[in-house]
Amino acid sequence: MINISLPDGSVRQYEKGVSALDIAKSISEGLARNVLSAKVNGTIQDANIPINNDASLQLFTWNDVDGKKTFWHSSAHLLAEALEALYDNVKFGIGPAIENGFYYDVDLGEKTLSSEEFPKIEAKMLELARNKNEYIRKEISKEEAIAFFKEKGDEYKLELLEELEDGNITFYQQGDFVDLCKGPHIPNTGSIKAIKLMSLAGAYWRGDENRKQLTRIYGVSFPKAKELKEYLVLLEEAKKRDHRKLGQELELFMFSERVGSGLPIWLPKGTALRTRLENFLKDEQVKRGYTPVITPHIGKKELYETSGHWQKYGEDSFQPINTPKEGELFLLKPMNCPHHCEIYGHKPRSYKELPLRIAEFGTVYRYEQSGELHGLTRVRCFTQDDAHLFCMPDQLKEEFLGVLDLTTFVLKKLGFDNFTAQISLRDPGNKDKYIGSDELWEKAENAIIEATQEVGMETVTELGEAAFYGPKLDFMVKDALGRSWQLGTIQVDYTLPERFNLEYIGADNQAHRPVMIHRAPFGSMERFIGVLTEHCGGKFPLWLQPEQYALLPISDKFNDYANDVKNQLAALDIRGFVDDRNEKIGRKIRDAEVNKVPIMLIVGEKEAAEGKVAVRKQGEGDVGAMGIDEFKSYFNQLLDEI
RNA sequence: GCCGAUGUAGCUCAGGGGUAGAGCACUUCCAUGGUAAGGAAGGGGUCAAGGGUUCAAAUCCCUUCAUUGGCUCCA
Numbered sequence: 001m002i003n004i005s006l007p008d009g010s011v012r013q014y015e016k017g018v019s020a021l022d023i024a025k026s027i028s029e030g031l032a033r034n035v036l037s038a039k040v041n042g043t044i045q046d047a048n049i050p051i052n053n054d055a056s057l058q059l060f061t062w063n064d065v066d067g068k069k070t071f072w073h074s075s076a077h078l079l080a081e082a083l084e085a086l087y088d089n090v091k092f093g094i095g096p097a098i099e100n101g102f103y104y105d106v107d108l109g110e111k112t113l114s115s116e117e118f119p120k121i122e123a124k125m126l127e128l129a130r131n132k133n134e135y136i137r138k139e140i141s142k143e144e145a146i147a148f149f150k151e152k153g154d155e156y157k158l159e160l161l162e163e164l165e166d167g168n169i170t171f172y173q174q175g176d177f178v179d180l181c182k183g184p185h186i187p188n189t190g191s192i193k194a195i196k197l198m199s200l201a202g203a204y205w206r207g208d209e210n211r212k213q214l215t216r217i218y219g220v221s222f223p224k225a226k227e228l229k230e231y232l233v234l235l236e237e238a239k240k241r242d243h244r245k246l247g248q249e250l251e252l253f254m255f256s257e258r259v260g261s262g263l264p265i266w267l268p269k270g271t272a273l274r275t276r277l278e279n280f281l282k283d284e285q286v287k288r289g290y291t292p293v294i295t296p297h298i299g300k301k302e303l304y305e306t307s308g309h310w311q312k313y314g315e316d317s318f319q320p321i322n323t324p325k326e327g328e329l330f331l332l333k334p335m336n337c338p339h340h341c342e343i344y345g346h347k348p349r350s351y352k353e354l355p356l357r358i359a360e361f362g363t364v365y366r367y368e369q370s371g372e373l374h375g376l377t378r379v380r381c382f383t384q385d386d387a388h389l390f391c392m393p394d395q396l397k398e399e400f401l402g403v404l405d406l407t408t409f410v411l412k413k414l415g416f417d418n419f420t421a422q423i424s425l426r427d428p429g430n431k432d433k434y435i436g437s438d439e440l441w442e443k444a445e446n447a448i449i450e451a452t453q454e455v456g457m458e459t460v461t462e463l464g465e466a467a468f469y470g471p472k473l474d475f476m477v478k479d480a481l482g483r484s485w486q487l488g489t490i491q492v493d494y495t496l497p498e499r500f501n502l503e504y505i506g507a508d509n510q511a512h513r514p515v516m517i518h519r520a521p522f523g524s525m526e527r528f529i530g531v532l533t534e535h536c537g538g539k540f541p542l543w544l545q546p547e548q549y550a551l552l553p554i555s556d557k558f559n560d561y562a563n564d565v566k567n568q569l570a571a572l573d574i575r576g577f578v579d580d581r582n583e584k585i586g587r588k589i590r591d592a593e594v595n596k597v598p599i600m601l602i603v604g605e606k607e608a609a610e611g612k613v614a615v616r617k618q619g620e621g622d623v624g625a626m627g628i629d630e631f632k633s634y635f636n637q638l639l640d641e642i
Numbered sequence: 643g644c645c646g647a648u649g650u651a652g653c654u655c656a657g658g659g660g661u662a663g664a665g666c667a668c669u670u671c672c673a674u675g676g677u678a679a680g681g682a683a684g685g686g687g688u689c690a691a692g693g694g695u696u697c698a699a700a701u702c703c704c705u706u707c708a709u710u711g712g713c714u715c716c717a
Binding site: 199200201202203204207208209213216218244248249255257261307308309312313316317334335337364366368369370371372373374378467468469491518552554555556557582583584585586587588589590591592593594600602604605606614616621622 | 643644645646653673674675676677678679680690691707708709710711712713714715716717
């Protein structure tokens, strides 16, 4: 007998050689039906592999991320099986599970696949799935494996095999399809009940543009047809909320071919929204002891040589602008920090001045490859809600905590309640990528880890994702549709103060090096507003709305009254507009609804006589008539709701 | 940057070798209407830009620009 300990802490005894699936069955038949894979002593594996020793066991179903991954990876194999059945001479690259589904990179030879053939492939996959073929795992020698794929003529798998060690190679087979794969897989194809192939893309073999381009087929699959339907509805909803579409419809921003790609132009309504957002943070920062500054949009090339940015990014930046007479070289600023370092360094600093928190909504320009540009989330000109905190080393953690608190405050105020922090550390195996000593790196990394632990923040740690000058913490925000976005960032930097030779005179009357924190709670205004737009589907928090209400007179007889109400509301700091077009009330309501104006105030004979407004809420309908004072308190109540 | 797709009126899109179409929006007129589109008339396009083929190009070909789905990248 062996002891199996389960996640709930219980320990059960089983015969040696029992599988995770058997154990599930002993708990309940229903569970057994839903088990997709299992984690045995920390290793994720097939649910039907025999367990021979005492082990800790976790069963994965569709409700676990790892269960979904297994399911989708197995679906990729099913796709491959279908392709092999439908087309001749298909060669296979790799076919992993991804965040939402799976893909398989395939070489179809002369054939070009079109998405019109998707229904045919989906039908074949479902047909094969209904066979309930088991995913059979086989350990195989390298020699045999090579012989197999030589015979099949699949050079991609042969290349993958070259990198594998003998004794460590497994095949999986379901139906007639055999694939090199380390697994794990679901027990059989029968649980794949709904499949949708999503798109087609070219992808270079091994991500190398000098190598052959394969056809990548993206798909998603589910254990229930209903779940596929729900997923497709979610995608529709995401399309409706696309900030590029809403930005155009709500006239927030535009792009112009003549101005240039990746250069957003803020229209009046977008500017109103953005300005409110900026002022909100500016006010909050003043309360928290930040000092606003303004710096130029360009700086001499030497500035960026001093900071190290030129050496690191010079080639991939907008190239320097030169002055016609003197031949000086200037760069569009890609960062605000070098300018801020100059501000720190412009006079001798005492420890009594620290921490010094220099803030600027600084517009920066970064060359992004043309293929990377995307709406407001990936642009070539954007404004960071930037600040640099200069402090003594023993103030670092407290400052870091202060920034964590500010960022959390800001995100919550904007309705992002669901976020985690990603701590990005240096790749210990590739230290050449970074500048600065080991000692400084360790100090910085520890400060971040300790601060997040202190506030009990949920974190994920990624090695090799740090900036070249220091470790960082990025806020990963989940929006209303459950999609993850990276927004704000906090970065510890010991390097720039050194490169700029920044000092302060300590209580000991000696010069010391300050530590620097870069931080931007929104990240960039562009990206943040893009994400916020999608998060709230264009229905921004009331306090941010460019137009909080539309005043809709029943007929032009009441335009004067409407304007009178507008003036009264303006005095109460409530903003909106009068729709005085010669249109029927139904029409005015519809237009306001479509434009997502949060409050409609309808005024006609009755309201004018009683000095009232008939209130209607966007998306909800008639709320009833009220006097101006009553409306003011109703409005305040709505403001508090976010 | 690379591979694929796309670019026709302010917007959404149809058309397609023989001098441009719809709906919405816009303008004017009629209607003064009570909670999601009142009616009529009218204006508006070098069919992304440049080049080529052709008697003739918005349509076919090439180049460029832009958008877009991916790949690679992101201080």
